[in-house]
Amino acid sequence: MAPPTPSRSIDPRVRIGHVHLKVADLERALAFYRDVLGFELQQRFGPGAAFLSAGGYHHHLGLNVWESRGGAPPPRGTTGLYHLAILYPTRASLADALRRLVAAGIPLEGAADHGVSEALYLRDPDGNGVELYRDRAPAEWPRDAEGGLAMVTGPLDLEALLAEPEAPPD
Numbered sequence: 001m002a003p004p005t006p007s008r009s010i011d012p013r014v015r016i017g018h019v020h021l022k023v024a025d026l027e028r029a030l031a032f033y034r035d036v037l038g039f040e041l042q043q044r045f046g047p048g049a050a051f052l053s054a055g056g057y058h059h060h061l062g063l064n065v066w067e068s069r070g071g072a073p074p075p076r077g078t079t080g081l082y083h084l085a086i087l088y089p090t091r092a093s094l095a096d097a098l099r100r101l102v103a104a105g106i107p108l109e110g111a112a113d114h115g116v117s118e119a120l121y122l123r124d125p126d127g128n129g130v131e132l133y134r135d136r137a138p139a140e141w142p143r144d145a146e147g148g149l150a151m152v153t154g155p156l157d158l159e160a161l162l163a164e165p166e167a168p169p170d
Contacts, residue, residue, distance in 0.1 A: 004167070006061065007135050010013075010053075013055055016061050017060075018060050018062060019060070019061055019062070019084045020059060020063075020064065021062065021063055021081075021084070021124075021126070021128060022063075022064060022065070022066070022067055022068035022071070022126075023062075023063050023064065023068060023125075024065065024068055024069065024071045024072070024126055025069075025070070025125070025126075026047070026048065026050060026063060026064070026065050028125045028126075029050075029063045029124065029125060029126065030050055030052075030063065030067070031073060031125075032106075032124050032125050033052055033061060033063065033124070034052060034103045034105050035088070035104075036100055036101065037097065037100065037132075038054075038097075038111065039052035039053060039054060039060070039061060040052060040053055040054065040055075040056070042056075042058060042059055045064075048064055048065050048069075049063060049065070049137035050062075050063045050064075050065075051065065052099055052116055055146075057091070057162045058063075068141055072118045073127030073128070075126075075131060081128055081129065082129055083121070083128070083129025083130055083131045084128065084129070084130055084131070084146050085119075085130075085131040085132075085133060086130065086131065086132050086133070087134070087135065088132060088133065088134045089134070089136060090162055090164060090167060091118070091161070092121070092164050092166060092167035093134070094118060094132060094133065094134040094161065095161050095162060095166075095167075096166065096167055097120065097132045098120060098132075098158065099160060099162065100116055101120070101122065101161075106122060107122065107123055108120055108121060108122050108158075109121045109123060109129075110156065111113035111155070111156040111157065112153050112155070112156050112160055113152070113153075113156045114151050114152060114153060114154075115136070115140070115141060115142035115150065115151050115152045115154075116135060116136055116141045116149070116151055117134060117135045117136060118133060118134055118136075118155070118156050118161070119132070119133035120132040120133070125154045136163035138168075
């Protein structure tokens with residue numbers, strides 16, 4: 001039996017609220033997400049979990065070792081999380097993220113200009129894929145001859161991104 005066809009699209013205000021990751025070492029994961037990327041620790045939940053956010057929200061990111069303490073990343077070729085994507089509000093804030101990665105010696109796996117966004121790709125200490133990106137305004141998105149979205153994957157000029165002026169402090 002085929003699944004029913006939805007009668008209408010999902011409410012356009014729906015958002016993905018948070019990501020909760022199983023990690024092998026909570027302190028190592030905190031050192032990456034808090035100390036390198038700059039998320040704020042909102043709460044520790046005993047010795048096995050931590051909740052982090054940007055701007056004081058209850059949590060954008062949950063980390064736990066409940067089922068994964070000391071575990072290895074899943075092998076390539078298996079299902080699971082491809083990457084989590086962290087949206088930065090401005091090009092200057094994405095540049096700040098790149099500077100943090102460089103200062104911490106964390107290598108990029110890739111960087112791309114998708115026309116609709118600029119993105120940095122890397123791995124966290126547990127091997128999870130992480131995308132750090134900023135969206136362009138919809139008026140700047142590439143379109144095909146019929147007006148449809150025409151995303152691309154081109155090179156991102158990292159030197160130009162690093163030359164971006166620093167974001168003013170909050």
